[in-house]
Amino acid sequence: MTAPTPASAATREAYPFALTExxxxxxxxxxxxxxxxxxxxxxxxxxxxxxxxxSVGVAEQNMVGIAAxxxxxxxxxxxxxxxxxxxxxxxDQLRTSIAQPRGGLNVKCVxxxxxxxxxxxxxxxxxxxxxxxxTSLIPFDVIVPADFEEAKQxxxxxxxTTRPAYVRTGRPKVQGIYSRGYRFEIGRADLLRAGxxxxxxxxxxxxxVALKAAxxxxxxxxxxxxxxxxxIKPIDREAVVRAAIETGAVVTAEEHQTTGGLGxxxxxxxxxxxxxxxxxxxxxxxxTSGKWDELLDYFELNPARLAAAAREVIGRKR
Amino acid sequence: xxxxxxxxxxxDELREIAKRIRAHIVNMVARAQSGHPGGSLSAVELxxxxxxxxxxxxxxxxxxxxxxxxxxxxxxATPFYYAVLAERGFFDPGLLGGFRTLGSPxxxxxxxxxxxxxxxxxxxxxxxxxxxxxxxxxGRMDQRDYRCWVLIGDxxxxxxxxxxxxxxxxxxxxxxxxxxxxxxNGIQNDGFADDIMKTHPAEMFRGFGWHVIECDxxxxxxxxxxxxxxxxPRERPRCIVAxxxxxxxxxxxxxxxxxxxxxxxxxxxxxxxxxxxAGL
Ligand SMILES: Cc1ncc(C[n+]2csc(CCOP(=O)(O)OP(=O)(O)O)c2C)c(N)n1
Numbered sequence: 387m388t389a390p391t392p393a394s395a396a397t398r399e400a401y402p403f404a405l406t407e408x409x410x411x412x413x414x415x416x417x418x419x420x421x422x423x424x425x426x427x428x429x430x431x432x433x434x435x436x437x438x439x440x441s442v443g444v445a446e447q448n449m450v451g452i453a454a455x456x457x458x459x460x461x462x463x464x465x466x467x468x469x470x471x472x473x474x475x476x477x478d479q480l481r482t483s484i485a486q487p488r489g490g491l492n493v494k495c496v497x498x499x500x501x502x503x504x505x506x507x508x509x510x511x512x513x514x515x516x517x518x519x520x521t522s523l524i525p526f527d528v529i530v531p532a533d534f535e536e537a538k539q540x541x542x543x544x545x546x547t548t549r550p551a552y553v554r555t556g557r558p559k560v561q562g563i564y565s566r567g568y569r570f571e572i573g574r575a576d577l578l579r580a581g582x583x584x585x586x587x588x589x590x591x592x593x594x595v596a597l598k599a600a601x602x603x604x605x606x607x608x609x610x611x612x613x614x615x616x617x618i619k620p621i622d623r624e625a626v627v628r629a630a631i632e633t634g635a636v637v638t639a640e641e642h643q644t645t646g647g648l649g650x651x652x653x654x655x656x657x658x659x660x661x662x663x664x665x666x667x668x669x670x671x672x673x674t675s676g677k678w679d680e681l682l683d684y685f686e687l688n689p690a691r692l693a694a695a696a697r698e699v700i701g702r703k704r
Numbered sequence: 705x706x707x708x709x710x711x712x713x714x715x716d717e718l719r720e721i722a723k724r725i726r727a728h729i730v731n732m733v734a735r736a737q738s739g740h741p742g743g744s745l746s747a748v749e750l751x752x753x754x755x756x757x758x759x760x761x762x763x764x765x766x767x768x769x770x771x772x773x774x775x776x777x778x779x780x781a782t783p784f785y786y787a788v789l790a791e792r793g794f795f796d797p798g799l800l801g802g803f804r805t806l807g808s809p810x811x812x813x814x815x816x817x818x819x820x821x822x823x824x825x826x827x828x829x830x831x832x833x834x835x836x837x838x839x840x841x842x843g844r845m846d847q848r849d850y851r852c853w854v855l856i857g858d859x860x861x862x863x864x865x866x867x868x869x870x871x872x873x874x875x876x877x878x879x880x881x882x883x884x885x886x887x888x889n890g891i892q893n894d895g896f897a898d899d900i901m902k903t904h905p906a907e908m909f910r911g912f913g914w915h916v917i918e919c920d921x922x923x924x925x926x927x928x929x930x931x932x933x934x935x936x937p938r939e940r941p942r943c944i945v946a947x948x949x950x951x952x953x954x955x956x957x958x959x960x961x962x963x964x965x966x967x968x969x970x971x972x973x974x975x976x977x978x979x980x981x982a983g984l
Contacts, residue, residue: 416845440841440876448834448868455838458816458824459769459846463838478828479865483835487816487825 393562397537397590398498398555402430404541405464409435413545416456417464418442420449425557426466426498446471450479450493457484457491462545468504469497469513469554477519490525490550496541500530500554501641502669502685503591503678513554514669518646520552521619527551527572528619530640530648532593533562536616539570547572554590556641558678561594563614573617575625581611584696585629585636589615589648592639592667592687599692610696618648626655630662635699637665639692644668663702665695713756715925719983721791722752722924726953726980728787728800734973736804739812742963743857744784746889746921746948751788753927754853754885758935763793766820772850773839775824777832777866778857778887779813780965786810786819794821830863832856833884837872840881851935855885859892862901867912874913879941883934884909886943887921889950895961909943921946953980 405428408415415435421444423429432439442449446467453463465472472495473480484493497520502512520528527549531537537555544551563578570576578593579600588596593614600610611633613625629636636656638649644666656662669685682688713721725748733739751774755761760772776785783803790797799819802808809818813827824835836852843850860866873882886905890897897903906916915938919930927946934942950964951957954976957968968976 416842437845442872443868443875445865445868445872447830447865448837448872451831451834451865451869452838452841452872454824454831455835455840456842457838458835459839459842461842461845479831479834482825482828483831 392534394559395534395562396555396557396559397531397534398427398557400534400537400541401427401466401496401555402434404538404545405431406434407542408462408545409438413462414460415464415545416440416461417466418449418453420444420446420467422467425468426496428466446475447479450476451483453493454483454487454491457493463493464496465493466496466498468511469500469516470511472497473516473519473552474513480523484550485523485525492548493550494544495552496555497552498555499557501556501590502673502681503556503558503641505557505678505681506675508675509672512673514643516554517618517642517648521646521651523550525550526619527617529572529617530554530590531616532590532614533560533564535562535564535566535568536570539568540616543570543572556591560591563594570616573620573622575622576614576616577611578614579610579612581609582633583609584700585611585613585633586639586692586696587613587615587626587629587636587648587652588639589618590641592641595687595689596639596692598689599696602689602693603696608696608700615648618651621651621655623655623659626652627659630656630660634703635663637667637692637695637699639667641687642668643670663699665699667692667695711756715928718752718756718924718928721756722748723980723983724791725752725784725787727977729783730954730968730973730976730980732783732787732800732803733967735801737967738804739783739967740780740965741783741968742891742950742957742960743778743887743889744781745952745954745957746950747781747784747855747887748952749922749924749927750855750885750887750946751784753924753931755788755792757928758931759853760850763821766794770848770850773823773836773852775832775836775852775854776814776826777854778829778860779826782810782812782814785814789819789821795819829857829860830865833866833869833873836882837869837876837878840878841876843881851881851883853883853885855887857892858886858888858890858897858903858905859900861886861903861905861908870909870912870914873941879939880937882941884914884943886945887948888945889948891950891959891961891964893964906945913940914943915940916943916945918945918947921948922952955979
């Protein structure tokens with residue numbers, strides 16, 4: 387297992403490194419895959435720690451049940467598949483076997499190939515519902531890391547809690563944002579760029595897109611703050627409130643439908659605290675095949691759309 | 705190796721215990737005016753023979769890491785399950801009176817850890833065998849020799865997840881650690897299994913690589929014997945297909961799909977208790 391260059395790596399590539407680090411920290415990890423380990427990268431952990439890795443075949447429901455049984459004996463269990471199938475194919479099992487027992491068993495779900503950037507496989511593989519499903523599971527933490535470094539740290543962080551969690555990773559190699567010095571914390575937003583006219587709150591691959599949008603806006607004299615909100619649940623309420631007070635308008639950006647994910651969570655905080663105009667950028671239709679970067683444009687998950695949304699929402703300020 | 709079962713009682717005594725369990729079942733469901741008597745009454749001999757003569761457990765130490773696990777996959781059979789746990793000493797039988805009422809640990813379907821002995825949450829069918837695999841693999845990793853006994857309904861066998869798990873048990877060589885118990889009462893929620901969805905439990909499990917033991921699920925000696933047989937070492941995992949009668953012990957509930965999930969009236973309760981006492 388050779389470390390990828392964090393400057394340009396897929397978030398999914400962080401998975402085996404995080405698991406290995408947890409084992410080195412003394413965490414009693416067991417990881418399970420369902421015939422997609424070459425994609426989730428779980429196989430690399432299996433090669434390193436064969437006694438701690440299981441392959442259960444194409445059987446996501448069984449995988450969740452096995453994870454529950456392992457967690458009930460005190461193991462820290464990671465399960466992985468495509469985000470389209472985990473949580474999609476086994477939601478009821480996640481609810482009754484993981485979320486409900488004893489306030490939530492110690493199982494971490496890693497949905498790889500999240501969002502539309504899975505690419506050529508087309509709409510059936512493009513998960514745009516996983517965050518809505520995962521955030522509805524009461525004890526779950528839900529995290530969408532922006533790059534390799536953040537993914538590694540987030541996976542290690544959830545491995546050190548005893549709560550269930552859902553962490554979404556992505557397929558394409560993306561430009562790194564963070565260096566080793568970064569310190570991820572569950573539930574804390576990271577300020578990527580200061581700004582005063584509007585705040586773009588993004589997660590996952592959209593964090594990098596938001597930075598580019600902020601540059602476009604700056605060229606027009608608009609000062610956009612960019613927040614990386616990797617943790618969707620529990621959301622960093624304070625950062626959202628500050629954005630509303632200090633910039634007066636918010637755009638959310640996610641590679642997910644605009645219902646049930648980041649946008650919904652941010653809107654709720656605003657509604658409960660400092661109402662401010664908000665615009666939602668996401669994917670509200672089923673898609674098509676294509677290369678991942680073509681798909682970002684096809685779905686308008688691009689800097690131009692974010693900049694337009696920012697201008698529009700600024701226009702709605704009182 | 706694990707120690708011998710903590711109690712071992714005669715078949716006659718087991719039959720007396722079974723009567724008490726049946727009385728609890730109808731009382732609990734009647735008091736709550738809701739619950740599942742049919743599939744509870746069909747499983748009584750399985751539960752009694754298991755908990756008194758085979759399951760290596762200590763009710764005073766219900767979380768001992770070495771305990772054998774009983775996993776109720778057919779989670780609606782809580783009247784039977786809670787009554788067995790109470791009679792076996794896991795908790796005060798007085799708790800049974802709160803079954804299905806506000807704030808009681810004894811919910812309509814089991815909530816893991818809510819009362820001593822409740823090993824797994826249930827209610828959504830098809831999940832118990834998978835859970836057992838996780839427990840069994842953890843046992844192997846931790847070098848503990850406990851066994852998991854999983855009670856599954858024959859209607860429940862319609863769920864695909866059961867077969868994902870049935871495939872995985874031999875694959876992971878868990879034969880010494882998992883026993884499946886099938887309550888073959890021939891009735892599910894909507895009616896007779898042969899009409900709703902025909903299954904062939906013995907052939908299906910054999911096809912998935914299991915060693916199948918069939919028995920009359922109400923002949924206490926036969927059930928006890930089948931469980932001893934299931935404990936013998938052999939390569940294949942063991943599945944006991946117990947041929948049972950839904951509603952067993954109460955004439956008007958026997959083989960009657962209407963009593964899958966319905967409570968008896970006050971009059972019916974008195975009649976049921978008389979029949980159970982007479983051991984019909
Ligand atoms: C996933 C799921 N679907 C549906 C139900 C509703 N349900 C409860 S019991 C039952 C029938 C079960 O039949 P069987 O397994 O034969 O149980 P038994 O006759 O032993 O009581 C159904 C469909 C459920 N509990 N879980």
